[in-house]
Amino acid sequence: MSRGAKTAELERLSAERGQSQAELTTSSSQESGFAHVTVLRDAVTQAVVAAAAGADDALVVDCTLGGGGHAEAILQALPGARVIGLDRDESAIAAASARLSAFGPRFRAVHTPFGRLAEVLRELGQPDATAIIADLGVSSHQFDTAERGFSLRHEGPLDMRMDRSTGLTLAERLAAISLEELADVLYAYGDIRRSIGTARIVLQSVQEGADTTAKLAQRLAARLPRDRNVHPATLVFQALRIWVNGELDELEALLRDAPGLLQEGGVLAVISFHSGEDRLVKQAMRAQAPKKYGEFMRGKPQAAGDEEVRDNPRARSARLRLLWRSRRGEPLDGPDEDEDS
Numbered sequence: 001m002s003r004g005a006k007t008a009e010l011e012r013l014s015a016e017r018g019q020s021q022a023e024l025t026t027s028s029s030q031e032s033g034f035a036h037v038t039v040l041r042d043a044v045t046q047a048v049v050a051a052a053a054g055a056d057d058a059l060v061v062d063c064t065l066g067g068g069g070h071a072e073a074i075l076q077a078l079p080g081a082r083v084i085g086l087d088r089d090e091s092a093i094a095a096a097s098a099r100l101s102a103f104g105p106r107f108r109a110v111h112t113p114f115g116r117l118a119e120v121l122r123e124l125g126q127p128d129a130t131a132i133i134a135d136l137g138v139s140s141h142q143f144d145t146a147e148r149g150f151s152l153r154h155e156g157p158l159d160m161r162m163d164r165s166t167g168l169t170l171a172e173r174l175a176a177i178s179l180e181e182l183a184d185v186l187y188a189y190g191d192i193r194r195s196i197g198t199a200r201i202v203l204q205s206v207q208e209g210a211d212t213t214a215k216l217a218q219r220l221a222a223r224l225p226r227d228r229n230v231h232p233a234t235l236v237f238q239a240l241r242i243w244v245n246g247e248l249d250e251l252e253a254l255l256r257d258a259p260g261l262l263q264e265g266g267v268l269a270v271i272s273f274h275s276g277e278d279r280l281v282k283q284a285m286r287a288q289a290p291k292k293y294g295e296f297m298r299g300k301p302q303a304a305g306d307e308e309v310r311d312n313p314r315a316r317s318a319r320l321r322l323l324w325r326s327r328r329g330e331p332l333d334g335p336d337e338d339e340d341s
């Protein structure tokens, strides 16, 4: 069977299994008290199954374990595979470890930021991986847990750290930053044009006693221009979260190291949720696979379908990009430039 036919067959099998597991995946993460609906689960699983190409010893690294939704789908679709799951949030590590305990030694969780991917694989004695996946940002569980301080709807502390065992909280950072530095943060991570004015409102609000996320969001809403569909503080909160967690530095480290850690035929799959992330992913993948044929190939970017978006609005802004490493002597055929928006 040719590589293409084998891939299509594996994708078909995986999609069949995936469909019957869709409800299970949602409910099992909710039963564990960790509510998060996995985005583009079937597309990621199909790519990983194709990378494994029938081998029964695939090693998959899930860099953003979260509730374990992608990891579970992969462990089910590839009965011989092992998954190493990384997350910088201890509550995600605990929830996913409970959910995936039935897979025994096939699953292993590591509490660490994915910027340390290369180091972690070295420490575990793994030279490379069949697939490396990352589903960026925060989980619905993190957003919806008020005391984590991510949500503008809940009365939570100004924290926003994904890893509460280390680093400075949002409140601590805001107490130490200058107006100009905060404006740079808002411009770089939230695309906020009137960044000096917005930074001034943020700092004044905190100085005047806005010591919770809901209070800060209310003050911002009272003073920022209104958009009918989106809360006026949404982009400010996004920028603050990216800053507190050094998210783009982490992503750059992952994109720098992951291609060199892929086995032949392996795949890097990254789901991003806003333009700043997606730009970095696109640029890094283009740099690895500059031509249509070569050692690395870019897949066409994928978005969630209407049905998935209807069931899970969070999927609306998701964009999946794939980078494949060719097998020996088998140059890959990538998309034309105009296919790769």
Ligand SMILES: C[S@@+](CC[C@H](N)C(=O)[O-])C[C@H]1O[C@@H](n2cnc3c(N)ncnc32)[C@H](O)[C@@H]1O
Binding pocket: 036, 037, 038, 039, 063, 064, 065, 066, 067, 068, 069, 070, 071, 086, 087, 088, 089, 092, 112, 113, 114, 115, 135, 136, 137, 138, 139, 140, 162, 247, 250, 251
């Ligand atoms: C969108 S959720 C992943 C959901 C998961 N794919 C699922 O299906 O359940 C993102 C997770 O990645 C984690 N995360 C984000 N940035 C990280 C980083 N730099 N290193 C490790 N984990 C990170 C977050 O703590 C969160 O649990």
